[in-house]
Amino acid sequence: MKLFKFIVLALLGIMGQRLSAQTEVKSPKEVFEMYFGTFVNNDTAVLNRLNDYLRPTVEGETAYQVDFSTMSRDMMKESTENFLSAFSKTTADACRKEAEDYFTAMMGNFKTGKLTIKEVKIVQNEHIEDQKIAEVTYSVSFKVPAKFSDIPTGDIKNVKPEELKKYLVQSVQDFKNADKTVVTEQKFSLYQLNEGGKIYYWNGSPDEIVSGLTDFYFESFGSK
Numbered sequence: 001m002k003l004f005k006f007i008v009l010a011l012l013g014i015m016g017q018r019l020s021a022q023t024e025v026k027s028p029k030e031v032f033e034m035y036f037g038t039f040v041n042n043d044t045a046v047l048n049r050l051n052d053y054l055r056p057t058v059e060g061e062t063a064y065q066v067d068f069s070t071m072s073r074d075m076m077k078e079s080t081e082n083f084l085s086a087f088s089k090t091t092a093d094a095c096r097k098e099a100e101d102y103f104t105a106m107m108g109n110f111k112t113g114k115l116t117i118k119e120v121k122i123v124q125n126e127h128i129e130d131q132k133i134a135e136v137t138y139s140v141s142f143k144v145p146a147k148f149s150d151i152p153t154g155d156i157k158n159v160k161p162e163e164l165k166k167y168l169v170q171s172v173q174d175f176k177n178a179d180k181t182v183v184t185e186q187k188f189s190l191y192q193l194n195e196g197g198k199i200y201y202w203n204g205s206p207d208e209i210v211s212g213l214t215d216f217y218f219e220s221f222g223s224k
Contacts, residue, residue, distance in 0.1 A: 023198060023199065024198075024199045024200075024201075025053065025198050025199065025200055026053060026200075026201070027120075028120045028122075028134035028136060028190050028201050029117050029120055029136070031050075031053070031134075031190055031200075031201040031202075032117065032120075032134075032136045032138070032188060032190060032201075033115065033117070034046055034049055034050040034053065035050065035188070035190075035203065035206050035209060036115050036138075036209065037050075038050050038064065038066070038206070039206045039207070039209055039210055040110075040111065040113060040115075040140075040209060040210060040213065041111055041112070041113075042068045042071075042072070042111055044068060047064065047066055047068075050063070050064065051063055051064060053200070054200065054202055056195050056196060056198075056200070057193050057195050057200050057202065063202070064206070072107075075107075076100060076103055076104065076107075079103045080096065080099045080100050080103060083099055083102075083103075084096065084099055086156050086157075087156060087157065087159055087164060088157050088158070088159075090161065091159055091160065091161045091164055094161035094164075094165065095161055095164045095165050095168060098164075098165050098168035098169055098172075099168055101168070101169075101172050102168045102171055102172055105171075105172045105175035105176060106175055108175070109142060109143055109144065109175050109178055110142065110213070110214070110217050112143075113140045113141065113142045113213065113217075114140065114141045114142075115138060115139075115140055116138060116139045116140075116141075117136060117137075117138045118137045118138055118139055118185065119136075119137040120134055120135070120136050120137075121134070121135045121137075122134055122135075123135055125191070131191065131192055132192045133189050133190065133191055133192065134189070134190040134191075134192070134201055135187060135188075135189055136187065136188045136189070136190060137185065137186075137187050138185070138186060138187075138188070139183055139184065139185045139186070140183070140184055140186070140213055141181050141182065141183045142181070142182050142183075142217055142220065143178035143179075143180070143181055144175075144178050144180050144181075144182055144217070144220050144221055145171075145174035145175060145177075145178050145179065145180065145221065146179050146180040147174075148171060148174055148221065149167055149170040149171055149174060150167075151167055152164060152167055182216075182217075182220040184212075184213065184216040186209075186212050186213065188203065188208065188209055189203060190202065190203055191203060
């Protein structure tokens with residue numbers, strides 16, 4: 001009887017060790033906050049923390065290699081060029097700096113969006129046996145102008161440099177003094193990974209966060 005009791009206690013001890021080892025390195029809430037801080041706020045310190053967290057799951061490599069400075073510069077250049085292409089070359093050349101300031105202010109308000117996590121639900125992955133998914137429901141609030149300054153009217157190719165420049169300068173101020181808060185609710189999935197007896201969460205398509213939020217953000221400008 002003593003031997004049987006010893007064996008049972010030993011087995012329970014082993015099971016307890018295994019169960020205790022299968023712990024979350026970070027909660028889904030904490031992991032999503034790192035994804036948001038990285039891909040929406042573009043915070044390099046948060047990116048480093050996210051990569052450190054995921055390193056054991058990618059054989060010690062860096063999961064996400066993002067140069068925010070280069071990415072921001074390229075996006076700014078592309079956005080500015082696309083916007084100015086609608087105007088005459090003379091007007092475009094004269095207003096390039098103001099256009100860059102305009103997109104800087106616009107994206108600045110986006111990057112400072114405020115995150116609130118509403119709910120985290122753990123569900124079974126229907127496609128992969130023995131894998132759980134953390135479904136994160138969250139809301140983000142942005143500050144946007146309730147109303148923009150009037151854009152120059154008439155044939156856009158005939159807009160004079162001083163007219164466009166005035167519009168862009170005022171629009172920058174509209175963003176800086178944004179007087180309206182808009183809120184959207186979104187969902188994002190984090191997939192469980194078991195590595196070294198520990199549970200990690202990740203998603204290989206973090207751009208889904210940005211695409212869902214930018215659609216809402218740009219549609220909210222100037223609404224009553």
